[in-house]
Amino acid sequence: MADLSGTWLGTYWQEGIPTRFEAVFIQSGNSLSGNILDDNFLGEAQLNGEVIGRRISFTKSYLTTSPDPVKYVGTISEDENYMQGEWKISKHYSGSWEARRSGESLTAELLTRLAKQEPIGFKVR
Template identity: 50%
Template sequence: MADVSGVWLGTYWQYGSPTRFEMTLVQGKNTLSGNVLDDSSLGEANVTGEISGRTVTFRKCYLSGSRHCIDYFGTVSSDEKLMTGQWQEGIFNQGKWEAHRQDDNLTLSLEKIKSSPLQTVS
């Protein structure tokens, strides 16, 4: 079973227009919970779902406005750094989505770069 706990940066497309989002997931065995912040007027949402093997399904329910919910279906890549799939709201409103795992070790990577000797080109 894939491990999807952590921070994900993604995009979903609606009517051909992209919307960015940041999603934080916590996984307990095959159960998922977390939150999403969309780059749209809809804002913040809660997430609940499950994972089976590399298949991920979750429901995103917005906390403000109409508080509507959207269902997401997808697949986790073998390296667990990418999720791709489809979202659906009702019968007619649907589109594609993808999310990339955010590097949790950015500070460690920066420290490693800082401590490496500079290479000169002759």
């Protein structure tokens, strides 16, 4: 079973328009909980769901802006660092989504890459 605990950065598409989000998953056995912050007016939501093998499913419920829950289903990559799938609100709206695992190591990786680069400058002759 995949372990999804931690922070994930993702995007979902509604009518071809992308929206970025940050999700924090807390996993206990097959149970999944946590929260999501959308980078738009919809704001923060809570999530509850489950992980079975490489399949994820959860329901996102916004705290203040929308009464309609959003159901997500998807597949987790073998290395457990990427997932993608479909979301749906009732029978009327649906789209695709994807997310990648995030973490403190991303900052360390960026600093390492920057340290290896040679400074840019001009030589005066």
